[in-house]
Amino acid sequence: MKTRRLTTAQALLAFLKNQYVERDGVEHRFFAGVLGIFGHGNIAGIGQALQQNLDLPFIPVRNEQAAVHMAVGFAKTSNRLRTFACTSSIGPGATNMVTGAALATINRLPVLLLPGDIFARRNVAPVLQQLESPGTQDIGVNDCFKPVSRYWDRIYRPEQLITALPEVMRVLTSPSDAGAATLALPQDVQAEAWDYPEELFRKRVWLIRRPEPDAESFARAVDAIRAARRPLLVAGGGVLFSEASDALAKFCAATGIPVGETQAGKGSLPYDHPQSTGAVGATGTLAANRLARDADLVIGVGTRYSDFTTASMTAFQDPAVRFVSINTAEFDAYKLSSIPLVADARAALSRLTEALAGYRVEEGYGQLIRSLKQEWETEVDRLFHLGLQPRPAQSEVIGAMWEASGPHDMLVSAAGSHPGDLHKLWRTRAPNGYHMEYGYSCMGYEIPGAIGAKLADPSREVYVFLGDGTYLMMPGEIVTSVQEGVKIIIVLVDNHGFASIGGLSQSLGQQGFGTEYRVRAPESGQLNGEYLPVDYEANARSLGAQAIRANGLAEFKRALETAKSLDRTTVIVIETEREVRVPGYESWWDVAVAEVSEFESVRESRARYEQARRKQRCHI
Ligand SMILES: Cc1ncc(C[n+]2csc(CCOP(=O)(O)OP(=O)(O)O)c2C)c(N)n1
Numbered sequence: 001m002k003t004r005r006l007t008t009a010q011a012l013l014a015f016l017k018n019q020y021v022e023r024d025g026v027e028h029r030f031f032a033g034v035l036g037i038f039g040h041g042n043i044a045g046i047g048q049a050l051q052q053n054l055d056l057p058f059i060p061v062r063n064e065q066a067a068v069h070m071a072v073g074f075a076k077t078s079n080r081l082r083t084f085a086c087t088s089s090i091g092p093g094a095t096n097m098v099t100g101a102a103l104a105t106i107n108r109l110p111v112l113l114l115p116g117d118i119f120a121r122r123n124v125a126p127v128l129q130q131l132e133s134p135g136t137q138d139i140g141v142n143d144c145f146k147p148v149s150r151y152w153d154r155i156y157r158p159e160q161l162i163t164a165l166p167e168v169m170r171v172l173t174s175p176s177d178a179g180a181a182t183l184a185l186p187q188d189v190q191a192e193a194w195d196y197p198e199e200l201f202r203k204r205v206w207l208i209r210r211p212e213p214d215a216e217s218f219a220r221a222v223d224a225i226r227a228a229r230r231p232l233l234v235a236g237g238g239v240l241f242s243e244a245s246d247a248l249a250k251f252c253a254a255t256g257i258p259v260g261e262t263q264a265g266k267g268s269l270p271y272d273h274p275q276s277t278g279a280v281g282a283t284g285t286l287a288a289n290r291l292a293r294d295a296d297l298v299i300g301v302g303t304r305y306s307d308f309t310t311a312s313m314t315a316f317q318d319p320a321v322r323f324v325s326i327n328t329a330e331f332d333a334y335k336l337s338s339i340p341l342v343a344d345a346r347a348a349l350s351r352l353t354e355a356l357a358g359y360r361v362e363e364g365y366g367q368l369i370r371s372l373k374q375e376w377e378t379e380v381d382r383l384f385h386l387g388l389q390p391r392p393a394q395s396e397v398i399g400a401m402w403e404a405s406g407p408h409d410m411l412v413s414a415a416g417s418h419p420g421d422l423h424k425l426w427r428t429r430a431p432n433g434y435h436m437e438y439g440y441s442c443m444g445y446e447i448p449g450a451i452g453a454k455l456a457d458p459s460r461e462v463y464v465f466l467g468d469g470t471y472l473m474m475p476g477e478i479v480t481s482v483q484e485g486v487k488i489i490i491v492l493v494d495n496h497g498f499a500s501i502g503g504l505s506q507s508l509g510q511q512g513f514g515t516e517y518r519v520r521a522p523e524s525g526q527l528n529g530e531y532l533p534v535d536y537e538a539n540a541r542s543l544g545a546q547a548i549r550a551n552g553l554a555e556f557k558r559a560l561e562t563a564k565s566l567d568r569t570t571v572i573v574i575e576t577e578r579e580v581r582v583p584g585y586e587s588w589w590d591v592a593v594a595e596v597s598e599f600e601s602v603r604e605s606r607a608r609y610e611q612a613r614r615k616q617r618c619h620i
């Protein structure tokens with residue numbers, strides 16, 4: 001057998017460089033590079049190997065969590081056909097990636113995590129940053145990755161790579177099981193040499209399957225759709241991952257079935273497609289939510305039916321409502337007692353369009369869809385142009401951003417009041433034009449996620465929409481965007497703290513306690529002094545970005561034009577009217593209210609809550 005003598009780290013990189021995926025006859029190199037930060041736990045192993053493998057580029061970041069977000073942003077924009085590996089030292093560098101791992105796994109996005117680990121040899125334990133346990137020597141902080149990884153392994157011997165790496169690739173390229181794959185790499189093993197079989201480094205092309213639905217389930221689904229009078233299709237992230245937008249548009253045009261989109265699925269149809277009724281669920285449009293309420297059949301495509309999509313199980317009120325679910329993951333396809341089509345979205349939708357030839361929703365239903373859609377567009381126009389002075393509402397900032405952006409551009413966001421407002425208001429024109437991380441809704445995802453998205457598709461202008469709270473959590477990757485010459489436009493809404501959780505707090509009868517950015521007042525000892533004097537513009541500039549403060553909407557529009565003309569990352573800071581919010585549209589979200597309280601306002605909120613819960617259904 002022909003062998004190559006390499007360290008574990010060198011062998012790992014040699015393998016990664018030769019992994020490709022193929023879908024629809026097109027091949028992609030799977031790993032675009034390695035993101036991370038060096039420390040004593042990886043510099044001599046992975047660090048050394050990267051230095052002699054410059055064709056697998058290394059991108060240093062500011063925070064390991066951000067590295068994973070960047071890989072996720074890249075993988076999501078690439079429809080899971082490409083990703084990055086992330087390297088860290090041992091201890092804090094490794095555990096910084098745990099949040100990113102959870103985010104990736106929840107969103108079903110492939111990332112490879114390579115946390116350094118303590119000496120396998122053990123004779124020098126405890127090493128710097130080692131967690132010791134009196135009960136076993138076989139535990140460490142990297143065990144924290146187990147519940148948040150789809151595949152987890154620790155490489156105690158160099159030859160274990162041979163059996164671990166194919167499992168890693170199976171998970172990362174799986175349409176149903178993609179998520180974080182974690183290989184914990186003890187620092188001594190990383191540097192240890194072994195005679196690896198040459199065969200390990202041959203080019204491998206992993207086929208991304210498009211599974212077809214089974215005949216019997218398919219026939220039942222067709223019957224259910226043909227019998228439906230008020231069907232609604234719920235488009236989830238799986239539609240985009242599968243690149244099924246065209247198939248979906250044809251299905252809807254042929255059948256007249258309207259579409260509501262989840263956060264991950266938004267942009268599955270262009271907003272002006274006649275059957276697109278926009279966002280559905282807790283942050284849904286009036287149009288989609290009314291259709292959901294009365295639907296007798298819901299066709300879920302590539303959705304996990306999260307609580308936001310089902311409005312905490314209150315969205316679908318027809319007592320006889322049934323579900324058909326198309327999903328590559330059997331787990332999701334069976335949810336809500338669905339007729340399960342365990343299949344690729346594009347394959348299943350194309351087959352359904354053929355099998356449903358001649359079927360079309362009744363004209364009355366078609367008219368209802370048209371009028372609801374028109375009413376909704378009027379509502380968006382109203383919210384885009386409220387004319388508030390001197391500070392605009394957030395909806396007007398969104399409107400101005402939408403008007404400034406082009407049809408091919410991309411919007412990135414994740415947490416705060418932004419996802420809810422954008423889900424309702426953003427008029428997505430092209431697949432992946434709307435990049436929302438709402439599986440984990442992780443504050444701090446936005447900037448690194450956007451850098452990853454831009455790396456995946458440099459042809460798009462990438463707009464990041466985030467709050468002051470989330471900005472403060474992870475502004476440091478602006479430095480990485482400067483380092484890599486990756487330009488993004490960051491719109492920072494300054495509303496002195498958490499408008500979202502502040503609003504939620506008020507609705508729970510808690511008066512916004514602990515959600516505003518104010519100094520502790522000496523008289524009261526409480527956080528009710530002046531607003532915190534944070535200069536976001538100076539902060540962004542200090543990190544290397546161009547920074548503009550926009551006073552009012554007119555200045556904001558000019559700032560957007562300036563940002564577009566520049567070739568480096570630009571942060572636009574705009575203060576908004578915190579208390580003018582985009583309303584909800586006949587929907588609800590379950591956040592349990594205290595059952596007993598000293599506050600009358602909480603008791604009132606609890607009474608409303610108990611009333612609202614009566615609408616919850618279990619769809620068994
Ligand atoms: C890492 C993380 N911590 C906490 C939360 C809970 N959370 C959701 S939104 C939010 C406030 C976000 O504030 P900001 O970015 O200013 O947006 P705004 O609410 O003002 O729109 C918090 C704390 C979260 N989603 N992620």
Ligand SMILES: [Mg+2]
Nearest residue numbers: 467468497498
């Ligand atoms: Mg805020």
